[in-house]
Amino acid sequence: MKLQQHHISTLFDQRYIDRGKAYFEEGLVEIISFQADKVTSRCAGTRLYRVELVMKDSQLTGQCTCPAFSDFGPCKHMAATAFAATVHTRDTYRPSAVYIARRDKFEALKRQLRRMTKAELIDIIAQHLGDDEELTNSILASEEERE
Incomplete structure (x- = not known):
């Protein structure tokens, strides 16, 4: 993917560009796949998020698994990935x-979660539901999607 500064400026608000550049400079991005029209990465934020950037007809688009993306659109993790992708072909970028x-x-x-029984997992999740509204909402949303 041939990303240039104008692609970044077009897709992201300045606040996300600034935060994304800081994430990039801190080495918080790992490029997973780099293709002519698509870049896939993981970016460390509060959690590890999966990011996908796609170039189609000279337009940059993409998605991220972070909550901000679903609420606001292109996020700092996507911007960080864009910065990493601009130097990826020169083989100069490595995660920190x-x-x-x-x-x-x-x-x-x-790996540990995969070894646990369903009952053990339910107990752990149930213990934390009252403390974590995001987890509660995620579970309720996944149930709604199945209906």
Whole structure:
């Protein structure tokens, strides 16, 4: 993907450009896939988010799994990915040690969750439902989608 500054300026509000550039400079992006018309990454924010940027007819679009994207559209994680993609082909960008540690911790957590029984998982989730409105809403939304 051949990204240029005007693509970034067109898709993102300045506040997301500034925060995205900071995330990029902190090494909080990992490029997963780099193709002629699409870049996929993971970006560390409050959590690890999956980001996809697509170039179609010289227009940059995309999506992110963060809550801000679903509420407001193009986000800082997408902007960070765009900055990483601009230098990716020069092979000069690498995720930071901070990002790698967060990613590895997340992967270890997923492995642990896969080993747990359904009953154990339900108990853990139930213990935290009252403390985490986002988790509660996510569970309720997934139930609504199944109906």
